[in-house]
Amino acid sequence: MNAVLKEAAVALRPMQEEDLELIMAIEEQAYHYPWTPTIFKDCLHVGYCCWVVERDGILAGYGIMSVVAGESHLLNLCIHSVYQSLGLGTKLLAHLLDLAVEHHANTIFLEVRPSNFPAIRLYLEHGFAEIGVRRNYYPAKMGREDALILAKTIVPDGGCR
Numbered sequence: 332m333n334a335v336l337k338e339a340a341v342a343l344r345p346m347q348e349e350d351l352e353l354i355m356a357i358e359e360q361a362y363h364y365p366w367t368p369t370i371f372k373d374c375l376h377v378g379y380c381c382w383v384v385e386r387d388g389i390l391a392g393y394g395i396m397s398v399v400a401g402e403s404h405l406l407n408l409c410i411h412s413v414y415q416s417l418g419l420g421t422k423l424l425a426h427l428l429d430l431a432v433e434h435h436a437n438t439i440f441l442e443v444r445p446s447n448f449p450a451i452r453l454y455l456e457h458g459f460a461e462i463g464v465r466r467n468y469y470p471a472k473m474g475r476e477d478a479l480i481l482a483k484t485i486v487p488d489g490g491c492r
């Protein structure tokens with residue numbers, strides 16, 4: 332018998348408001364303090380870079396980044412738990428970094444919980460470095476949790492470092 336192993340098709344596309352029901356299901360499963368649909372709608376309406384990643388046509392994750400006055404801010408990056416560790420977060424992050432370059436951003440910033448090891452590893456692998464801490468930034472079970480501020484410089488010749 333011939334076993335044919337077909338590689339999953341991965342595609343990136345801009346987020347649409349119709350995606351929000353699926354996105355909210357992923358968001359609420361991924362975070363203890365999820366964004367609301369209104370926050371996602373606001374991001375779409377103000378024209379932030381809002382993208383989804385699909386695996387075999389199934390919406391598996393999303394990323395949102397603002398670019399204002401040469402500064403870019405990665406606001407959300409999330410992959411459904413079923414599809415994690417398959418390289419989708421890497422693909423989406425690389426795409427958002429390319430968009431930051433296209434939009435002539437000088438620096439890209441993000442906040443991450445110090446307890447979020449998978450995310451921190453992903454960002455460090457992509458050349459982000461810790462530049463500071465925002466005290467009591469996130470809600471947490473026991474009061475509040477600090478945020479690490481990570482940044483990546485985008486060099487003028489169009490590349491990232």
Ligand SMILES: CC(C)(COP(=O)(O)OP(=O)(O)OC[C@H]1O[C@@H](n2cnc3c(N)ncnc32)[C@H](O)[C@@H]1OP(=O)(O)O)[C@@H](O)C(=O)NCCC(=O)NCCS
Pocket residue numbers: 361407408409410411414415416417418419420421422442443444447448449450452453456
């Ligand atoms: C962080 C997140 C986006 C990573 O997405 P992903 O698709 O699983 O990541 P990838 O498969 O592309 O893996 C990329 C890197 O992330 C890190 N990583 C992913 N899963 C990990 C895990 N379970 N433990 C440790 N590191 C992990 C590794 O560095 C990995 O690189 P490697 O495969 O070379 O070791 C995903 O875990 C997620 O959505 N988490 C919940 C939401 C969240 O916390 N978002 C970040 C908010 S700041």
